[in-house]
Amino acid sequence: MKRYLALAEGYSGDDHYGKTTYGVIRYGTDPVVVVLDSARAGQTVGGVPVVASVADALAYEPTTALVGVAVAGGRLPPVWRGILLDAIEAGLDVEAGMHEFLADDPELSALARERGVELRDYRRPPADLSVSTGENLQHGAAVVLTVGSDCAVGKKTVAVELDRAARERGLRSVFVPTGQTGIMIAGWGIAVDAVVSDFLAGAGERLVVEGAKRGDLLFVEGQGAIVHPQFSGVTLGLYHGAAPHLLVLVHRAGDTEIEGSPGNPIPPLPELVDLYERLALPARPARVAAVALNTGRLEEDAAREAVAATALATGLPTDDPVRFGPDRLLDAVLERLPSGITRR
């Protein structure tokens, strides 16, 4: 079993850019035993102690260092080079989901060879990807895609929670990872934002075809948002490639503007629901089955009010699956699976 040192320098207190650390601590198969972030040493993240350096981390006996941040552009700040070299020098394998691959870095890979450790790049796409072929319409599984009002609002978390609840009910459910953190959690998948654009839908298709071999009900991790100025292309390519039967819209309560993008408001949720539904391909119409509301920034009472208000505004079943449990959303999904899809 791996024991992770999550490298979160500068971001261990930030569930946006540090979301890989948070995701693997919460949902990963292998435990995160220690987190590195020099400014927050002595504190904890999700119950895991934070230390200042790789040297300090070794007391927790990690086997593997994990790049636990997701910075825009997927390239690390220069300060990270020293941390990675320290980890390799200490004999740890290193795993990352960046656009710049660890194994392609001459200095890192030379030291890794010398120390006999592995560098694993989870964002490296399969070499044989191509355009989609229509297989996404031919497998036998039911496909549910989480879609968002912005990046980093909880699309992966909602897919993971719904999958877990479905398996607890005895369904042959599968979480389908489409980004680096999801891949680290589940141990398979494709980081669709790292593939050649022409092959985006091809990557989405391959993931659901693979998922359909693993189970009957697929919860596909969505990416970005259709209204996101930087990542909308990934959102739409994955949507059309995954060809879902149902969507679950994920929104953070209170958010009104795309983060970091002044002048780009998030449309009212009923409009966003309509836009996502209109963009479904005629060959595979998709409806929004429910709204997953991320109320993590609200107090309990305000969270309940926000859930009720969102349900009223959208006319859709709404809940926060992390705070209040995923059962209500899962019920909504299962009830709305189009006829003709087996409910196994």
Place this chain on the structure above:
Amino acid sequence: MKRYLALAEGYSGDDHYGKTTYGVIRYGTDPVVVVLDSARAGQTVGGVPVVASVADALAYEPTTALVGVAVAGGRLPPVWRGILLDAIEAGLDVEAGMHEFLADDPELSALARERGVELRDYRRPPADLSVSTGENLQHGAAVVLTVGSDCAVGKKTVAVELDRAARERGLRSVFVPTGQTGIMIAGWGIAVDAVVSDFLAGAGERLVVEGAKRGDLLFVEGQGAIVHPQFSGVTLGLYHGAAPHLLVLVHRAGDTEIEGSPGNPIPPLPELVDLYERLALPARPARVAAVALNTGRLEEDAAREAVAATALATGLPTDDPVRFGPDRLLDAVLERLPSGITRR
């Protein structure tokens, strides 16, 4: 000056998959002096003679062989290897816009070194691309993007025609290439379908920022279609990255379904106009200024009727800029540039 041998084996009679050959013959700066397609030797393409082999082509004194087909997935059928080796052996430089790069092929690159010829891969993305930054909203140029109802309906051609007409009127207009054929025509650009998906909008942004250094009015070549099951991600990423002020919708008269995609009808054009306009980012609203109707498959009378019917159905200025000249569409674009953008 280069003299091109266009390699179009199997596709010289096909303006879809052979569209690179057609585009460079029609609009390229350097002349295509001969076309290779063994099944059609003795015929002509756009006035250019077709021959059966590289050996036969040499009589026309080409300097450079051009891969003149655009096959889905960007990978060539095996029969092409012999043709490419023949061209290199004959001392010709070779240019291509495939996803598989000529220069990365050990056999081709070894022979190219031996023969002292160059291999140029126009689809290779810049190494330093990243996510978009907002610069697409800050330059001073007016941006017009062609968008389509399908692939291979004429988005590049319409952008080239409008740009040429604008320059003839003395405007500082620029054609902004976003695909391999456009790059071969104009000598610069980025094949946005070959970039890492996360950087799609970043590539669109870089192209308009670069275009704004070259002129005041940019006609950006669109890609794919928002309703295309394989390439919609590229379409939307380019759209949001280029951040156009106006759109020109390109449609082939009579088309009712996405080519090669049974069950995916093209929406009625007024719906498609609405969908493209709704997908504009709030920070840069975009309206469809006109419809460019590709009537290439119709007789003259039917073409005029189709133009009139489309204008009536959409309420938008409509014309076939190739058949009837680009002036009417250019007028529509110039009239509809939002106030605040200088009409230079």
